[in-house]
Amino acid sequence: MTTLSFLNKALTMKRLYVLFLLALGLVYSACGPDGPGPQPPGECDLTGTPYAPQPYTIPKPDSFPAIPIPASNPTTWEGVQLGRMLFYDPILSGDSTQSCSSCHLPAGNFTDNLKFSKGIQGIDGRRNAMALLNIAYSTKGFFWDGRAATLEQQVLMPVEDPIEMHNTWPIAMERLRNHPDYPTRFRQAFGISDCSEMSKEQAAMAMSQFLRTLVSSGQSKFDLWRKGLAEFTDEELNGYIMYFDRGLDLGVNLPDAQCFHCHGGETFTTNSYFNNGLDSVAALEDFVDKGRGEVTGNRYHFGQFRTPGLRNIALSAPYMHDGRFQTLEEVLAQYADNGFGVENEDPFVRQIGFPVGNGKYSGLTPSQQKDIIAFLHTLTDTVFIHNPLHQNPF
Numbered sequence: 175m176t177t178l179s180f181l182n183k184a185l186t187m188k189r190l191y192v193l194f195l196l197a198l199g200l201v202y203s204a205c206g207p208d209g210p211g212p213q214p215p216g217e218c219d220l221t222g223t224p225y226a227p228q229p230y231t232i233p234k235p236d237s238f239p240a241i242p243i244p245a246s247n248p249t250t251w252e253g254v255q256l257g258r259m260l261f262y263d264p265i266l267s268g269d270s271t272q273s274c275s276s277c278h279l280p281a282g283n284f285t286d287n288l289k290f291s292k293g294i295q296g297i298d299g300r301r302n303a304m305a306l307l308n309i310a311y312s313t314k315g316f317f318w319d320g321r322a323a324t325l326e327q328q329v330l331m332p333v334e335d336p337i338e339m340h341n342t343w344p345i346a347m348e349r350l351r352n353h354p355d356y357p358t359r360f361r362q363a364f365g366i367s368d369c370s371e372m373s374k375e376q377a378a379m380a381m382s383q384f385l386r387t388l389v390s391s392g393q394s395k396f397d398l399w400r401k402g403l404a405e406f407t408d409e410e411l412n413g414y415i416m417y418f419d420r421g422l423d424l425g426v427n428l429p430d431a432q433c434f435h436c437h438g439g440e441t442f443t444t445n446s447y448f449n450n451g452l453d454s455v456a457a458l459e460d461f462v463d464k465g466r467g468e469v470t471g472n473r474y475h476f477g478q479f480r481t482p483g484l485r486n487i488a489l490s491a492p493y494m495h496d497g498r499f500q501t502l503e504e505v506l507a508q509y510a511d512n513g514f515g516v517e518n519e520d521p522f523v524r525q526i527g528f529p530v531g532n533g534k535y536s537g538l539t540p541s542q543q544k545d546i547i548a549f550l551h552t553l554t555d556t557v558f559i560h561n562p563l564h565q566n567p568f
Contacts, residue, residue, distance in 0.1 A: 218357055218368060218369040219367070219368060220357055220358065220360075220361040220366060220367055220368060220369065221367050223358050223361045223362060224362075225361060225362065225365040227250035227251070227252045227253065227362065227363060227365075228250055228251040228252065229248065229249070229250055229251075230249045230250050230251045230253075230254055230383075230387075231249075232249060232310070232386060232387050232389055233389065233391075234389045234390070234392075235389075235390060235391070235392030235397060235440070236392070237392070237397070237400070237440055238311075238389070238390070238392075238440045238441075239311075239440065241310045241311070241386060241389065242310065242311065242313055243310075243386065244324070244326075247326060247379045247382060247383065249383050249386060249387075250363065250383070252359070252362040252363040253363040253364075253379065253380050253383040253384075254380075254383045254384050254387055255359070255363075255384075255567070256356075256359045256360065256362075256363045256380040256383075256384075257379075257380035257381040257382065257383045257384030257385070258384045258563075258564075258567055259356075259359070259567055259568075260274075260377055260380055260381050260384075261273065261274045261275055261278075261381055261384055261385070262274070262275045262566045262567060262568060263568070264276075265346070265349050265350065265353070266333050266339060266341060266346045266377075267294050267333070267339040267340065267341055268294055268339060268340040268341040268345075269294050269340075270349075271294055272293070272294045272338075272339055274329070274332065274381070275566065276291075277291040277303045277338075278303060278305075278306050280559045280560075280561075280564055280565060281489070281559060282305075282489055282490060283305040283306075283307050283486040283487075283489040283490040283559065284305055284306035284307060284388060285302075285303045285304070285305050285306075285490050286303050287490075287491060287492070288302075288303070288492075288497070289302060289492050289496070289497030289498075290302065290496075290497060291303045291338075293335070293336075293337040293338045293339065293340060294338075294339060294340050295337075295340065297337050298337075299337050299338065300463070300496075301317075301318050301463075301495050301496060301497075302318075302492060302493075302494065302495055302496060302497035304317070304318065304480075304482060305482060305483065305486065305490045306385060306388050307388055307389075307390065307483060307485055307486055307555075307558065308388070308389055308390055308441040308483050308485060309325065309385050309386070309388060310325075310385070310386035310387075310388070310389060311440075311441050311445070311483075312325070312445050312480075313445060314445040314446060314447075314480070315445075315480065316328035317331075317480070318465065318479045318480050318495045319447075319465050319466050319468055319469050319479065319480070320447060320466055320469055320480055321468075321469045324382075325382040325385060325386070326375075326378045326379060326382045327378075329378045329381045329382055329385070330343070330374060330378050333346055343374040346374070346377075347372060347373065347374055347377070350372060350377070351369045351370070351372050356372075357369045357372065360372045360376060363376070363380055364376050364379075364380075387563065387564070388558075388564060389558075390440075390441075390485055390555050390558055391555050391557035391558045391561065393555060393556075393557040393558075394485065394552060394553050394554055394555040395410075395551075395552040395553075395554070396549075396552040396553050397555075399552065406549075406552065407548065409544065409545045409548040409549075410545075410548045410549050410551075410552055411549075412426075412428060412542075412545040412548075412549075413545040413546040413547065413548050413549025413550070414549045414552075415428050416428050416429060416430065416431040416433075416538075416542060416545065416546055416549075417431055417433045417434060417546055417549055417550075418433075418434045419431070419432065419434065428542070429526070429527045429528045429535075429536060429538065429542065430525070430526070430527070430528075431509075431526055431527075431538060431542075431546055432522040432523070432525055432526050433546070435520075435522045436448055436450070436481045436520065436522070437481060437483070437484045441483040441485060442483050442484035442485055442487075442553065443481045443482060443483040443484065444481055445480065445481065446480070446481055447465070447466040447475065447478040447479060447480055447481070448478055448479070448481060448520045449465075449477045449478045449479075449516060449518045449519045449520060450479075450481075450509075450513075450519075450520060450523055451508070451509070451512070451513025451514060451516070451519050451520070451523040451524075452477075452494060452498070452508065453477065453514070453516070454514035454516065455477070455514075455516055457517075458473050458474065458476040458477060458516070458517055458518060459473065459476065461476045461477035463477070463495065463496065464476045464477065465477050465478045465479045465495070466478040466479065466480075474517075474518050475518075476518070477516070477518065478518065479495045484550060484553055485553045485555060486553065486554055486555050486558065486559070487502070487550055487553060488502065488550060488551050488553070488554050489554065489559065493505050502547045502550060503543070503547065506538065506543035506546055506547060507543065509523065509526060509538070510526065510527075510537040510538040510539075510543055511537055512524050512525070512526050512527070512535055512537055526538060
């Protein structure tokens with residue numbers, strides 16, 4: 175190498191070094207007191223994302239009453255979509271393996287079709303997962319025992335339940351704040367300005383908005399029959415007459431099944447709490463699961479549980495608060511015997527069938543039970559369970 179070429183190369187290296195120092199200085203000054211610097215974890219400016227939530231009207235059958243929407247949590251498209259993601263995302267569980275949807279799947283009418291759901295450590299819960307169809311109309315409490323007064327309260331509980339998702343909300347929210355997508359979605363749904371403003375209350379509001387969209391489509395055979403667009407078989411019609419105690423009205427020699435007293439209205443539930451005659455106990459204190467009484471402390475509420483809606487009931491097995499019955503046939507056979515006469519047993523459970531004197535009733539024959547089950551199958555709404563707006567977004 176000549177002396178000249180060596181000097182040229184040295185000058186070039188020097189220029190590059192100077193440029194490197196200048197660039198380093200610029201980076202340093204940007205990170206210094208006068209620059210934005212790196213954002214601490216969980217903190218970020220979200221104001222660059224527009225906040226323009228779109229009001230969302232939840233579709234429902236014309237025959238259904240207005241959906242109860244709390245003024246504190248109006249339904250928006252952005253809120254519903256955020257809630258849908260949170261419902262299906264295992265990020266909320268302690269080990270990020272289990273989501274709300276793990277126990278509430280569309281195909282099972284938003285149940286898991288298990289006697290007892292398993293939590294993240296494989297431990298069984300003590301009660302059957304309730305179906306979520308038409309949960310927006312539950313106005314008398316949530317869970318089998320009504321321990322949550324509102325849907326917003328209810329959705330907070332499974333995350334911190336040691337058997338279910340076994341997490342804490344502070345940990346769950348920290349994960350969401352550091353997620354590449356959720357901060358923007360919280361901004362779009364609730365207008366927050368910074369990641370630090372994300373809260374478990376907002377997460378609960380979003381999931382509640384999504385859950386309130388889980389409303390019947392109005393396309394079950396029963397709904398179409400009422401509109402004159404479908405015909406019942408003889409068995410389905412007989413079941414309908416017995417279910418709603420219409421035999422006497424219609425001059426038909428069919429017994430009263432008394433079903434509608436607890437499973438009435440458009441959603442086929444009164445949302446009330448009953449002892450439906452499952453167990454024979456000598457005293458109310460002998461109920462193994464005290465049910466509603468665990469919440470109220472009232473002994474008369476021992477053994478009482480919230481009445482589930484019967485739409486899509488054929489898809490929701492197993493049945494009862496403890497999942498003891500695998501089939502509808504088992505359920506109807508239980509009711510056909512008129513209960514056990516326990517102190518707080520619902521009186522209609524004791525009056526199933528034809529009156530036979532001395533306050534006794536005949537119960538239901540196997541054929542009559544079969545007809546009622548045929549009617550219950552007309553409540554199946556496959557349009558609802560296949561609705562793409564209800565499916566896993568991931």
